[in-house]
Amino acid sequence: xxxxxxxxxxxxxxxxxxxxxxxxxxxxxxxxxxxxxxxxxxxxxxxxxxxxxxxxxxxxxxxxxxxxxxxxxxxxxxxxxxxxxxxxxxxxxxxxxxxxxxxxxxxxxxxxxxxxxxxxxxxxxxxxxxxxxxxxxxxxxxxxxxxxxxxxxxxxxxxxxxxxxxxxxxxxxxxxxxxxxxxxxxxxxxxxxxxxxxxxxxxxxxxxxxxxxxxxxxxxxxxxxxxxxxxxxxxxxxxxxxxxxxxxxxxxxxxxxxxxxxxxxxxxxxxxxxxxxxxxxxxxxx
Amino acid sequence: xxxxxxxxxxxxxxxxxxxxxxxxxxxxxxxxxxxxxxxxxxxxxxxxxxxxxxxxxxxxxxxxxxxxxxxxxxxxxxxxxxxxxxxxxxxxxxxxxxxxxxxxxxxxxxxxxxxxxxxxxxxxxxxxxxxxxxxxxxxxxxxxxxxxxxxxxxxxxxxxxxxxxxxxxxxxxxxxxxxxxxxxxxxxxxxxxxxxxxxxxxxxxxxxxxxxxxxxxxxxxxxxxxxxxxxxxxxxxxxxxxxxxxxxxxxxxxxxxxxxxxxxxxxxxxxxxxxx
Numbered sequence: 001x002x003x004x005x006x007x008x009x010x011x012x013x014x015x016x017x018x019x020x021x022x023x024x025x026x027x028x029x030x031x032x033x034x035x036x037x038x039x040x041x042x043x044x045x046x047x048x049x050x051x052x053x054x055x056x057x058x059x060x061x062x063x064x065x066x067x068x069x070x071x072x073x074x075x076x077x078x079x080x081x082x083x084x085x086x087x088x089x090x091x092x093x094x095x096x097x098x099x100x101x102x103x104x105x106x107x108x109x110x111x112x113x114x115x116x117x118x119x120x121x122x123x124x125x126x127x128x129x130x131x132x133x134x135x136x137x138x139x140x141x142x143x144x145x146x147x148x149x150x151x152x153x154x155x156x157x158x159x160x161x162x163x164x165x166x167x168x169x170x171x172x173x174x175x176x177x178x179x180x181x182x183x184x185x186x187x188x189x190x191x192x193x194x195x196x197x198x199x200x201x202x203x204x205x206x207x208x209x210x211x212x213x214x215x216x217x218x219x220x221x222x223x224x225x226x227x228x229x230x231x232x233x234x235x236x237x238x239x240x241x242x243x244x245x246x247x248x249x250x251x252x253x254x255x256x257x258x259x260x261x262x263x264x265x266x267x268x269x270x271x272x273x274x275x276x277x278x279x280x281x282x283x284x285x286x
Numbered sequence: 287x288x289x290x291x292x293x294x295x296x297x298x299x300x301x302x303x304x305x306x307x308x309x310x311x312x313x314x315x316x317x318x319x320x321x322x323x324x325x326x327x328x329x330x331x332x333x334x335x336x337x338x339x340x341x342x343x344x345x346x347x348x349x350x351x352x353x354x355x356x357x358x359x360x361x362x363x364x365x366x367x368x369x370x371x372x373x374x375x376x377x378x379x380x381x382x383x384x385x386x387x388x389x390x391x392x393x394x395x396x397x398x399x400x401x402x403x404x405x406x407x408x409x410x411x412x413x414x415x416x417x418x419x420x421x422x423x424x425x426x427x428x429x430x431x432x433x434x435x436x437x438x439x440x441x442x443x444x445x446x447x448x449x450x451x452x453x454x455x456x457x458x459x460x461x462x463x464x465x466x467x468x469x470x471x472x473x474x475x476x477x478x479x480x481x482x483x484x485x486x487x488x489x490x491x492x493x494x495x496x497x498x499x500x501x502x503x504x505x506x507x508x509x510x511x512x513x514x515x516x517x518x519x520x521x522x523x524x525x526x527x528x529x530x531x532x533x534x535x536x537x538x539x540x541x542x543x544x545x546x547x548x549x550x551x552x553x554x555x556x557x558x559x560x561x562x
Contacts (some may be wrong), residue, residue, distance in 0.1 A: 047356035134414060181389075183387075184389060185358050186377060186383070187383060187385065188391075189358075189378065190358075190378070190379070190381060190382060190454075191379060191382075191402050191403035191406055191454055192379030192403050192406040192407055192454065193402075193406050194406070197406055201405075202391065205391070205393040206393075280490035281436075282436045285392075285436035
Protein backbone atom coordinates (compact mmCIF):
# COMPACT_ATOMS: atom_id res chain seq x y z
CA UNK A 1 0.00 0.00 0.00
CA UNK A 2 2.90 2.31 0.60
CA UNK A 3 4.94 1.98 -2.55
CA UNK A 4 2.12 2.75 -4.91
CA UNK A 5 2.17 6.55 -4.82
CA UNK A 6 3.51 8.25 -7.89
CA UNK A 7 5.84 10.96 -6.72
CA UNK A 8 8.06 13.17 -8.78
CA UNK A 9 11.63 13.14 -7.53
CA UNK A 10 12.70 16.27 -5.73
CA UNK A 11 15.40 18.19 -7.55
CA UNK A 12 17.03 20.05 -4.74
CA UNK A 13 17.85 18.53 -1.40
CA UNK A 14 18.59 20.62 1.66
CA UNK A 15 22.10 22.02 2.06
CA UNK A 16 23.74 20.76 -1.09
CA UNK A 17 27.51 20.47 -1.24
CA UNK A 18 29.20 22.28 -4.16
CA UNK A 19 29.47 18.93 -5.92
CA UNK A 20 25.82 18.16 -5.45
CA UNK A 21 24.95 21.67 -6.55
CA UNK A 22 26.70 21.30 -9.88
CA UNK A 23 25.08 17.88 -10.30
CA UNK A 24 21.70 19.50 -9.59
CA UNK A 25 22.40 22.24 -12.12
CA UNK A 26 23.24 19.58 -14.63
CA UNK A 27 19.90 17.85 -14.06
CA UNK A 28 18.02 21.16 -14.40
CA UNK A 29 19.96 21.87 -17.59
CA UNK A 30 19.09 18.45 -18.97
CA UNK A 31 15.44 18.98 -18.16
CA UNK A 32 15.32 22.33 -19.95
CA UNK A 33 17.38 21.33 -22.99
CA UNK A 34 15.94 17.98 -23.94
CA UNK A 35 17.09 16.33 -27.17
CA UNK A 36 13.81 17.27 -28.84
CA UNK A 37 14.15 20.91 -27.88
CA UNK A 38 17.71 21.02 -29.17
CA UNK A 39 16.52 19.55 -32.48
CA UNK A 40 13.80 22.25 -32.70
CA UNK A 41 16.37 24.97 -31.99
CA UNK A 42 18.67 23.44 -34.58
CA UNK A 43 16.05 23.40 -37.33
CA UNK A 44 15.16 27.04 -36.66
CA UNK A 45 18.85 27.95 -36.79
CA UNK A 46 19.18 26.03 -40.08
CA UNK A 47 16.40 28.10 -41.64
CA UNK A 48 18.09 31.32 -40.53
CA UNK A 49 21.36 30.20 -42.07
CA UNK A 50 19.62 29.29 -45.31
CA UNK A 51 17.88 32.68 -45.35
CA UNK A 52 21.20 34.48 -44.77
CA UNK A 53 22.97 32.51 -47.47
CA UNK A 54 20.20 33.00 -50.04
CA UNK A 55 20.05 36.74 -49.46
CA UNK A 56 23.86 37.07 -49.44
CA UNK A 57 24.10 35.30 -52.79
CA UNK A 58 21.47 37.69 -54.21
CA UNK A 59 19.50 34.73 -55.65
CA UNK A 60 16.28 36.72 -55.36
CA UNK A 61 15.73 40.45 -55.35
CA UNK A 62 15.85 42.26 -51.98
CA UNK A 63 12.32 43.40 -52.55
CA UNK A 64 11.05 39.81 -52.45
CA UNK A 65 13.40 38.53 -49.78
CA UNK A 66 15.03 41.13 -47.57
CA UNK A 67 18.17 40.02 -45.75
CA UNK A 68 18.01 39.19 -42.03
CA UNK A 69 20.08 42.29 -41.39
CA UNK A 70 17.60 44.50 -43.25
CA UNK A 71 14.69 42.99 -41.30
CA UNK A 72 16.55 43.55 -38.04
CA UNK A 73 17.23 47.16 -39.07
CA UNK A 74 13.54 47.63 -39.88
CA UNK A 75 12.66 46.21 -36.48
CA UNK A 76 14.99 48.66 -34.71
CA UNK A 77 13.61 51.48 -36.84
CA UNK A 78 9.94 50.89 -35.98
CA UNK A 79 10.91 50.19 -32.40
CA UNK A 80 12.52 53.64 -32.14
CA UNK A 81 10.42 55.70 -34.51
CA UNK A 82 7.18 53.78 -34.71
CA UNK A 83 5.29 53.14 -37.91
CA UNK A 84 3.33 55.93 -39.56
CA UNK A 85 3.34 58.08 -36.44
CA UNK A 86 2.33 55.36 -34.02
CA UNK A 87 4.84 53.43 -31.92
CA UNK A 88 5.22 49.68 -32.44
CA UNK A 89 4.09 49.12 -28.89
CA UNK A 90 0.88 51.04 -29.55
CA UNK A 91 0.17 49.00 -32.69
CA UNK A 92 0.54 45.81 -30.71
CA UNK A 93 -1.45 47.22 -27.79
CA UNK A 94 -4.30 48.27 -30.13
CA UNK A 95 -4.48 44.72 -31.48
CA UNK A 96 -4.35 43.17 -28.02
CA UNK A 97 -7.03 45.47 -26.61
CA UNK A 98 -9.39 44.39 -29.42
CA UNK A 99 -8.48 40.76 -28.90
CA UNK A 100 -8.78 40.68 -25.13
CA UNK A 101 -11.96 42.72 -24.76
CA UNK A 102 -13.68 40.45 -27.27
CA UNK A 103 -12.22 37.33 -25.71
CA UNK A 104 -13.20 38.35 -22.21
CA UNK A 105 -16.79 39.04 -23.28
CA UNK A 106 -16.94 35.69 -25.06
CA UNK A 107 -15.60 33.77 -22.05
CA UNK A 108 -18.10 35.26 -19.61
CA UNK A 109 -21.08 34.68 -21.90
CA UNK A 110 -20.34 31.63 -24.05
CA UNK A 111 -19.15 29.39 -21.22
CA UNK A 112 -22.15 29.82 -18.86
CA UNK A 113 -24.53 29.56 -21.79
CA UNK A 114 -22.73 26.48 -23.08
CA UNK A 115 -22.84 24.83 -19.65
CA UNK A 116 -26.57 25.44 -19.36
CA UNK A 117 -27.14 24.23 -22.92
CA UNK A 118 -25.14 21.11 -22.22
CA UNK A 119 -27.33 20.40 -19.21
CA UNK A 120 -30.68 21.25 -20.74
CA UNK A 121 -31.50 19.88 -24.22
CA UNK A 122 -34.38 22.37 -24.51
CA UNK A 123 -32.19 25.44 -24.08
CA UNK A 124 -29.68 23.85 -26.41
CA UNK A 125 -32.40 23.41 -29.02
CA UNK A 126 -33.19 27.12 -28.82
CA UNK A 127 -29.60 28.27 -29.28
CA UNK A 128 -28.03 25.65 -31.53
CA UNK A 129 -29.52 26.72 -34.89
CA UNK A 130 -27.83 30.13 -34.68
CA UNK A 131 -24.48 28.65 -33.71
CA UNK A 132 -24.72 26.03 -36.43
CA UNK A 133 -25.55 28.70 -39.01
CA UNK A 134 -22.93 31.32 -38.30
CA UNK A 135 -20.08 29.09 -37.11
CA UNK A 136 -18.99 27.89 -40.58
CA UNK A 137 -19.26 31.40 -42.08
CA UNK A 138 -15.95 33.17 -42.66
CA UNK A 139 -16.05 36.08 -40.16
CA UNK A 140 -15.05 38.57 -42.86
CA UNK A 141 -18.33 37.80 -44.64
CA UNK A 142 -20.35 39.47 -41.89
CA UNK A 143 -17.62 41.92 -40.93
CA UNK A 144 -18.77 44.13 -43.81
CA UNK A 145 -22.19 44.33 -42.19
CA UNK A 146 -20.70 45.05 -38.78
CA UNK A 147 -18.65 47.90 -40.25
CA UNK A 148 -21.82 49.40 -41.78
CA UNK A 149 -23.60 49.11 -38.46
CA UNK A 150 -20.85 50.02 -36.04
CA UNK A 151 -18.25 51.90 -38.06
CA UNK A 152 -14.60 51.29 -38.70
CA UNK A 153 -13.47 51.82 -35.12
CA UNK A 154 -12.95 49.24 -32.39
CA UNK A 155 -16.64 48.44 -31.79
CA UNK A 156 -17.10 46.56 -35.04
CA UNK A 157 -13.87 44.65 -34.54
CA UNK A 158 -14.66 43.68 -30.96
CA UNK A 159 -18.09 42.39 -31.98
CA UNK A 160 -16.51 40.48 -34.84
CA UNK A 161 -13.90 38.88 -32.61
CA UNK A 162 -16.52 38.20 -29.97
CA UNK A 163 -18.54 36.22 -32.50
CA UNK A 164 -15.40 34.42 -33.66
CA UNK A 165 -14.56 33.35 -30.09
CA UNK A 166 -18.13 32.59 -29.04
CA UNK A 167 -18.80 29.49 -31.12
CA UNK A 168 -15.75 27.40 -30.17
CA UNK A 169 -16.16 28.31 -26.49
CA UNK A 170 -19.87 27.53 -26.48
CA UNK A 171 -19.36 24.24 -28.29
CA UNK A 172 -16.57 23.13 -25.97
CA UNK A 173 -18.73 23.89 -22.92
CA UNK A 174 -21.66 21.91 -24.35
CA UNK A 175 -19.50 18.93 -25.18
CA UNK A 176 -17.76 19.20 -21.80
CA UNK A 177 -21.08 18.83 -19.99
CA UNK A 178 -22.19 15.98 -22.23
CA UNK A 179 -19.02 14.08 -21.42
CA UNK A 180 -19.49 14.18 -17.65
CA UNK A 181 -20.11 10.62 -16.46
CA UNK A 182 -23.60 10.15 -14.99
CA UNK A 183 -22.06 8.64 -11.86
CA UNK A 184 -20.27 11.89 -11.09
CA UNK A 185 -23.55 13.80 -11.04
CA UNK A 186 -25.26 11.01 -9.10
CA UNK A 187 -22.39 10.89 -6.63
CA UNK A 188 -22.56 14.64 -6.04
CA UNK A 189 -26.33 14.48 -5.44
CA UNK A 190 -25.84 11.66 -2.95
CA UNK A 191 -23.36 13.90 -1.12
CA UNK A 192 -26.07 16.50 -0.73
CA UNK A 193 -25.26 18.88 -3.61
CA UNK A 194 -28.03 21.35 -4.49
CA UNK A 195 -28.70 22.35 -8.11
CA UNK A 196 -26.64 25.58 -7.98
CA UNK A 197 -23.79 23.83 -6.17
CA UNK A 198 -23.93 21.05 -8.75
CA UNK A 199 -23.31 23.63 -11.47
CA UNK A 200 -20.57 25.66 -9.85
CA UNK A 201 -18.74 22.92 -7.97
CA UNK A 202 -19.16 19.82 -10.09
CA UNK A 203 -20.26 20.56 -13.65
CA UNK A 204 -18.02 23.59 -14.20
CA UNK A 205 -14.79 22.02 -12.91
CA UNK A 206 -15.61 18.78 -14.73
CA UNK A 207 -15.65 20.72 -17.99
CA UNK A 208 -12.34 22.51 -17.42
CA UNK A 209 -10.27 20.16 -19.61
CA UNK A 210 -12.72 20.61 -22.51
CA UNK A 211 -12.98 24.34 -21.85
CA UNK A 212 -9.25 24.76 -22.17
CA UNK A 213 -9.29 22.98 -25.50
CA UNK A 214 -12.04 25.42 -26.50
CA UNK A 215 -10.03 28.38 -25.21
CA UNK A 216 -7.05 27.42 -27.33
CA UNK A 217 -9.16 26.93 -30.45
CA UNK A 218 -10.99 30.18 -29.77
CA UNK A 219 -7.90 32.29 -29.24
CA UNK A 220 -6.30 30.91 -32.40
CA UNK A 221 -9.38 31.63 -34.48
CA UNK A 222 -9.91 35.04 -32.89
CA UNK A 223 -6.33 36.01 -33.56
CA UNK A 224 -6.57 35.00 -37.23
CA UNK A 225 -9.79 36.99 -37.52
CA UNK A 226 -8.21 39.98 -35.80
CA UNK A 227 -5.34 40.22 -38.25
CA UNK A 228 -7.71 39.74 -41.20
CA UNK A 229 -10.08 42.41 -39.87
CA UNK A 230 -7.25 44.88 -39.37
CA UNK A 231 -6.22 44.29 -42.96
CA UNK A 232 -9.73 44.94 -44.24
CA UNK A 233 -10.54 48.07 -42.32
CA UNK A 234 -8.40 49.76 -39.70
CA UNK A 235 -5.96 52.60 -39.14
CA UNK A 236 -3.80 50.92 -36.51
CA UNK A 237 -2.82 47.52 -35.22
CA UNK A 238 -0.21 44.99 -36.19
CA UNK A 239 -2.30 43.58 -39.07
CA UNK A 240 -2.87 47.05 -40.47
CA UNK A 241 0.84 47.76 -40.26
CA UNK A 242 1.69 44.79 -42.48
CA UNK A 243 -1.02 45.62 -45.02
CA UNK A 244 0.06 49.26 -45.14
CA UNK A 245 3.72 48.29 -45.61
CA UNK A 246 2.74 46.14 -48.58
CA UNK A 247 1.34 49.20 -50.33
CA UNK A 248 4.81 50.74 -50.24
CA UNK A 249 6.57 47.46 -51.05
CA UNK A 250 8.33 47.59 -47.66
CA UNK A 251 9.00 43.85 -47.49
CA UNK A 252 11.34 44.35 -44.51
CA UNK A 253 8.41 45.74 -42.49
CA UNK A 254 6.14 42.97 -43.77
CA UNK A 255 8.66 40.38 -42.62
CA UNK A 256 9.13 41.82 -39.16
CA UNK A 257 5.36 42.34 -38.82
CA UNK A 258 4.70 38.69 -39.64
CA UNK A 259 7.42 37.52 -37.28
CA UNK A 260 5.95 39.62 -34.46
CA UNK A 261 2.45 38.26 -35.21
CA UNK A 262 3.74 34.70 -35.09
CA UNK A 263 5.61 35.21 -31.84
CA UNK A 264 2.59 36.91 -30.26
CA UNK A 265 0.39 33.97 -31.24
CA UNK A 266 2.86 31.53 -29.73
CA UNK A 267 2.96 33.61 -26.57
CA UNK A 268 -0.84 33.64 -26.27
CA UNK A 269 -1.08 29.89 -26.82
CA UNK A 270 1.76 29.30 -24.39
CA UNK A 271 0.01 31.40 -21.74
CA UNK A 272 -3.18 29.35 -22.07
CA UNK A 273 -1.25 26.11 -21.97
CA UNK A 274 0.53 27.26 -18.84
CA UNK A 275 -2.80 28.14 -17.22
CA UNK A 276 -4.15 24.75 -18.21
CA UNK A 277 -1.15 23.02 -16.72
CA UNK A 278 -1.66 24.91 -13.46
CA UNK A 279 -5.45 24.65 -13.28
CA UNK A 280 -6.13 21.21 -14.79
CA UNK A 281 -3.29 19.01 -13.56
CA UNK A 282 -5.52 15.93 -13.80
CA UNK A 283 -6.15 16.27 -17.54
CA UNK A 284 -5.73 12.95 -19.33
CA UNK A 285 -4.99 11.15 -16.08
CA UNK A 286 -8.32 9.57 -15.23
CA UNK B 287 -12.65 -5.79 20.60
CA UNK B 288 -15.27 -3.43 21.84
CA UNK B 289 -18.14 -5.19 23.57
CA UNK B 290 -20.74 -2.65 22.53
CA UNK B 291 -20.10 -3.52 18.90
CA UNK B 292 -20.51 -7.18 19.65
CA UNK B 293 -23.86 -6.31 21.25
CA UNK B 294 -24.86 -4.31 18.23
CA UNK B 295 -24.54 -7.41 16.17
CA UNK B 296 -27.18 -9.27 18.18
CA UNK B 297 -29.73 -8.11 15.68
CA UNK B 298 -32.00 -7.89 13.96
CA UNK B 299 -34.83 -8.08 16.39
CA UNK B 300 -37.80 -6.42 14.69
CA UNK B 301 -39.87 -6.37 17.87
CA UNK B 302 -37.31 -4.12 19.58
CA UNK B 303 -36.58 -1.46 17.01
CA UNK B 304 -38.18 -0.22 13.82
CA UNK B 305 -36.26 -0.88 10.66
CA UNK B 306 -34.10 1.99 9.43
CA UNK B 307 -34.86 1.33 5.80
CA UNK B 308 -37.56 -0.72 4.17
CA UNK B 309 -37.60 -2.03 0.63
CA UNK B 310 -41.27 -2.65 -0.04
CA UNK B 311 -42.20 -4.95 -2.87
CA UNK B 312 -39.89 -3.41 -5.47
CA UNK B 313 -40.69 -4.21 -9.09
CA UNK B 314 -38.82 -2.95 -12.11
CA UNK B 315 -39.80 -3.60 -15.70
CA UNK B 316 -38.57 -1.87 -18.82
CA UNK B 317 -38.84 -2.12 -22.59
CA UNK B 318 -35.87 -3.38 -24.52
CA UNK B 319 -36.15 -4.00 -28.27
CA UNK B 320 -39.94 -4.14 -28.02
CA UNK B 321 -39.58 -6.80 -25.37
CA UNK B 322 -40.70 -6.36 -21.83
CA UNK B 323 -37.88 -7.15 -19.43
CA UNK B 324 -38.67 -7.89 -15.82
CA UNK B 325 -35.51 -6.74 -14.08
CA UNK B 326 -36.76 -6.98 -10.50
CA UNK B 327 -39.75 -8.78 -9.06
CA UNK B 328 -41.11 -8.28 -5.59
CA UNK B 329 -37.98 -7.37 -3.67
CA UNK B 330 -38.72 -6.70 0.00
CA UNK B 331 -36.24 -6.36 2.81
CA UNK B 332 -35.97 -4.55 6.12
CA UNK B 333 -32.62 -3.02 6.95
CA UNK B 334 -31.70 -2.22 10.55
CA UNK B 335 -29.03 0.02 11.91
CA UNK B 336 -25.66 -1.69 11.77
CA UNK B 337 -26.75 -4.31 9.24
CA UNK B 338 -24.19 -5.30 6.65
CA UNK B 339 -26.22 -6.74 3.82
CA UNK B 340 -24.49 -8.36 0.89
CA UNK B 341 -26.45 -8.80 -2.30
CA UNK B 342 -24.94 -11.69 -4.17
CA UNK B 343 -25.79 -12.51 -7.73
CA UNK B 344 -24.62 -13.02 -11.28
CA UNK B 345 -24.36 -10.06 -13.63
CA UNK B 346 -27.70 -9.21 -15.15
CA UNK B 347 -29.66 -10.24 -12.06
CA UNK B 348 -30.70 -6.66 -11.44
CA UNK B 349 -28.56 -6.02 -8.37
CA UNK B 350 -27.20 -2.75 -9.72
CA UNK B 351 -30.73 -1.65 -10.67
CA UNK B 352 -31.78 -2.39 -7.12
CA UNK B 353 -28.95 -0.21 -5.81
CA UNK B 354 -29.91 2.60 -8.17
CA UNK B 355 -33.49 2.47 -6.95
CA UNK B 356 -32.31 2.52 -3.34
CA UNK B 357 -30.07 5.50 -4.08
CA UNK B 358 -32.85 7.33 -5.88
CA UNK B 359 -31.10 7.39 -9.26
CA UNK B 360 -33.86 5.35 -10.85
CA UNK B 361 -37.51 4.86 -9.94
CA UNK B 362 -39.10 1.50 -9.40
CA UNK B 363 -42.04 0.53 -11.57
CA UNK B 364 -43.83 -0.47 -8.40
CA UNK B 365 -43.03 -0.48 -4.70
CA UNK B 366 -41.20 2.01 -2.54
CA UNK B 367 -38.18 2.73 -0.39
CA UNK B 368 -38.98 3.95 3.11
CA UNK B 369 -36.28 5.59 5.20
CA UNK B 370 -37.28 6.15 8.83
CA UNK B 371 -40.91 6.40 7.87
CA UNK B 372 -40.67 8.66 4.82
CA UNK B 373 -40.45 7.80 1.16
CA UNK B 374 -37.08 8.08 -0.53
CA UNK B 375 -37.42 9.06 -4.18
CA UNK B 376 -34.49 11.32 -5.07
CA UNK B 377 -30.78 11.02 -4.35
CA UNK B 378 -29.82 12.94 -1.23
CA UNK B 379 -27.37 12.96 1.64
CA UNK B 380 -29.31 10.31 3.58
CA UNK B 381 -28.10 7.55 1.30
CA UNK B 382 -24.37 7.41 0.58
CA UNK B 383 -23.00 5.60 -2.43
CA UNK B 384 -19.60 4.09 -3.16
CA UNK B 385 -19.31 3.21 -6.83
CA UNK B 386 -17.45 0.46 -8.59
CA UNK B 387 -14.82 2.99 -9.68
CA UNK B 388 -13.73 5.54 -7.07
CA UNK B 389 -15.61 8.42 -8.72
CA UNK B 390 -13.68 11.07 -6.81
CA UNK B 391 -13.69 14.66 -8.05
CA UNK B 392 -10.36 14.84 -9.89
CA UNK B 393 -9.87 18.58 -9.27
CA UNK B 394 -10.14 18.29 -5.48
CA UNK B 395 -7.47 17.01 -3.13
CA UNK B 396 -8.28 13.85 -1.18
CA UNK B 397 -9.04 16.02 1.85
CA UNK B 398 -11.39 18.29 -0.12
CA UNK B 399 -13.11 15.28 -1.65
CA UNK B 400 -13.85 13.94 1.81
CA UNK B 401 -15.02 17.40 2.92
CA UNK B 402 -17.36 17.79 -0.06
CA UNK B 403 -20.62 16.69 1.60
CA UNK B 404 -19.84 18.80 4.67
CA UNK B 405 -19.30 21.81 2.45
CA UNK B 406 -22.65 21.13 0.79
CA UNK B 407 -24.22 21.05 4.26
CA UNK B 408 -22.50 24.38 5.07
CA UNK B 409 -20.54 22.95 7.96
CA UNK B 410 -17.99 25.53 9.23
CA UNK B 411 -14.53 25.16 7.73
CA UNK B 412 -12.74 24.17 10.91
CA UNK B 413 -15.24 21.43 11.75
CA UNK B 414 -15.11 20.24 8.17
CA UNK B 415 -11.37 19.94 8.25
CA UNK B 416 -11.38 18.07 11.53
CA UNK B 417 -14.07 15.60 10.45
CA UNK B 418 -12.36 14.89 7.15
CA UNK B 419 -9.03 14.40 8.90
CA UNK B 420 -10.63 11.88 11.27
CA UNK B 421 -12.08 9.81 8.46
CA UNK B 422 -8.88 9.99 6.46
CA UNK B 423 -7.11 8.61 9.48
CA UNK B 424 -9.67 5.82 9.71
CA UNK B 425 -8.90 4.74 6.13
CA UNK B 426 -5.17 5.35 6.70
CA UNK B 427 -4.81 8.09 4.13
CA UNK B 428 -3.77 11.00 6.37
CA UNK B 429 -0.43 11.26 4.65
CA UNK B 430 -2.07 11.66 1.26
CA UNK B 431 -4.66 14.28 2.25
CA UNK B 432 -3.19 16.98 0.04
CA UNK B 433 -2.71 14.89 -3.07
CA UNK B 434 -4.97 14.80 -6.07
CA UNK B 435 -6.84 11.57 -6.82
CA UNK B 436 -4.79 10.75 -9.91
CA UNK B 437 -1.67 10.59 -7.76
CA UNK B 438 -3.05 7.64 -5.74
CA UNK B 439 -3.42 3.94 -6.51
CA UNK B 440 -6.79 2.32 -7.19
CA UNK B 441 -7.13 0.88 -3.69
CA UNK B 442 -6.25 4.18 -2.02
CA UNK B 443 -8.75 6.04 -4.18
CA UNK B 444 -11.47 3.59 -3.23
CA UNK B 445 -10.61 4.05 0.45
CA UNK B 446 -10.88 7.81 -0.04
CA UNK B 447 -14.29 7.25 -1.64
CA UNK B 448 -15.36 5.26 1.42
CA UNK B 449 -14.10 8.04 3.71
CA UNK B 450 -16.04 10.56 1.63
CA UNK B 451 -19.25 8.56 2.00
CA UNK B 452 -18.68 8.17 5.75
CA UNK B 453 -17.96 11.85 6.35
CA UNK B 454 -21.41 12.64 5.02
CA UNK B 455 -22.85 10.50 7.84
CA UNK B 456 -25.64 8.95 5.77
CA UNK B 457 -28.21 6.54 7.19
CA UNK B 458 -26.87 3.83 4.95
CA UNK B 459 -23.98 3.37 2.53
CA UNK B 460 -24.62 1.55 -0.73
CA UNK B 461 -21.61 -0.08 -2.34
CA UNK B 462 -21.68 -1.36 -5.89
CA UNK B 463 -18.92 -3.97 -6.23
CA UNK B 464 -16.47 -1.41 -4.83
CA UNK B 465 -13.51 -3.79 -4.91
CA UNK B 466 -14.33 -5.44 -8.23
CA UNK B 467 -11.73 -3.51 -10.18
CA UNK B 468 -8.90 -4.15 -7.72
CA UNK B 469 -6.28 -6.90 -7.80
CA UNK B 470 -6.73 -9.87 -5.44
CA UNK B 471 -4.24 -8.72 -2.80
CA UNK B 472 -5.55 -5.19 -2.63
CA UNK B 473 -9.10 -6.52 -2.53
CA UNK B 474 -8.33 -8.61 0.54
CA UNK B 475 -6.76 -5.71 2.38
CA UNK B 476 -9.73 -3.51 1.39
CA UNK B 477 -12.15 -6.06 2.79
CA UNK B 478 -10.27 -5.99 6.04
CA UNK B 479 -10.30 -2.20 6.09
CA UNK B 480 -14.02 -2.15 5.44
CA UNK B 481 -14.72 -4.71 8.17
CA UNK B 482 -12.84 -2.55 10.70
CA UNK B 483 -14.51 0.63 9.55
CA UNK B 484 -17.92 -0.95 9.80
CA UNK B 485 -17.19 -2.20 13.33
CA UNK B 486 -16.00 1.25 14.36
CA UNK B 487 -18.86 3.23 12.86
CA UNK B 488 -21.70 0.70 13.07
CA UNK B 489 -23.04 2.04 9.76
CA UNK B 490 -25.64 0.13 7.80
CA UNK B 491 -24.10 -1.09 4.59
CA UNK B 492 -25.77 -2.47 1.48
CA UNK B 493 -23.05 -4.15 -0.49
CA UNK B 494 -23.32 -5.61 -3.96
CA UNK B 495 -20.93 -8.30 -5.09
CA UNK B 496 -20.67 -11.38 -7.25
CA UNK B 497 -17.93 -12.81 -5.06
CA UNK B 498 -19.32 -15.44 -2.66
CA UNK B 499 -16.31 -15.36 -0.39
CA UNK B 500 -16.42 -11.58 -0.14
CA UNK B 501 -20.07 -11.77 0.91
CA UNK B 502 -19.30 -14.36 3.60
CA UNK B 503 -16.32 -12.41 4.93
CA UNK B 504 -18.15 -9.10 5.27
CA UNK B 505 -21.88 -9.43 5.79
CA UNK B 506 -24.34 -10.02 8.55
CA UNK B 507 -26.96 -11.08 6.01
CA UNK B 508 -26.75 -12.38 2.47
CA UNK B 509 -29.39 -11.96 -0.22
CA UNK B 510 -28.90 -14.16 -3.25
CA UNK B 511 -30.47 -12.58 -6.32
CA UNK B 512 -31.11 -14.52 -9.48
CA UNK B 513 -32.02 -13.23 -12.91
CA UNK B 514 -35.04 -13.42 -15.22
CA UNK B 515 -36.78 -12.02 -13.34
CA UNK B 516 -34.47 -10.53 -10.70
CA UNK B 517 -35.73 -11.95 -7.45
CA UNK B 518 -34.46 -12.96 -4.02
CA UNK B 519 -33.51 -16.62 -4.19
CA UNK B 520 -32.13 -16.92 -0.66
CA UNK B 521 -32.16 -14.64 2.33
CA UNK B 522 -29.90 -15.91 5.07
CA UNK B 523 -28.15 -14.54 8.13
CA UNK B 524 -24.41 -15.00 7.68
CA UNK B 525 -23.44 -17.71 10.19
CA UNK B 526 -19.89 -16.33 10.30
CA UNK B 527 -20.68 -12.73 11.16
CA UNK B 528 -19.89 -13.33 14.84
CA UNK B 529 -16.70 -15.30 14.37
CA UNK B 530 -15.41 -12.71 11.89
CA UNK B 531 -15.04 -10.35 14.84
CA UNK B 532 -13.09 -12.71 17.03
CA UNK B 533 -11.28 -15.25 14.87
CA UNK B 534 -8.53 -15.04 12.32
CA UNK B 535 -9.91 -14.65 8.82
CA UNK B 536 -7.61 -17.35 7.54
CA UNK B 537 -8.91 -19.89 10.05
CA UNK B 538 -12.51 -19.12 9.17
CA UNK B 539 -11.83 -19.39 5.51
CA UNK B 540 -10.22 -22.80 5.84
CA UNK B 541 -12.93 -24.25 8.10
CA UNK B 542 -15.22 -26.94 6.74
CA UNK B 543 -18.31 -24.93 7.61
CA UNK B 544 -17.07 -22.05 5.51
CA UNK B 545 -16.24 -24.21 2.50
CA UNK B 546 -19.65 -25.90 2.72
CA UNK B 547 -21.47 -22.61 3.02
CA UNK B 548 -19.57 -21.27 0.05
CA UNK B 549 -20.50 -24.29 -2.05
CA UNK B 550 -24.10 -23.96 -0.98
CA UNK B 551 -24.25 -20.31 -2.06
CA UNK B 552 -22.50 -21.02 -5.36
CA UNK B 553 -25.07 -23.71 -6.09
CA UNK B 554 -27.83 -21.18 -5.44
CA UNK B 555 -26.49 -18.66 -7.91
CA UNK B 556 -27.76 -19.45 -11.36
CA UNK B 557 -25.72 -17.47 -13.77
CA UNK B 558 -26.54 -17.06 -17.40
CA UNK B 559 -24.10 -18.95 -19.64
CA UNK B 560 -22.35 -15.72 -20.57
CA UNK B 561 -20.99 -14.90 -17.13
CA UNK B 562 -19.80 -18.21 -15.74
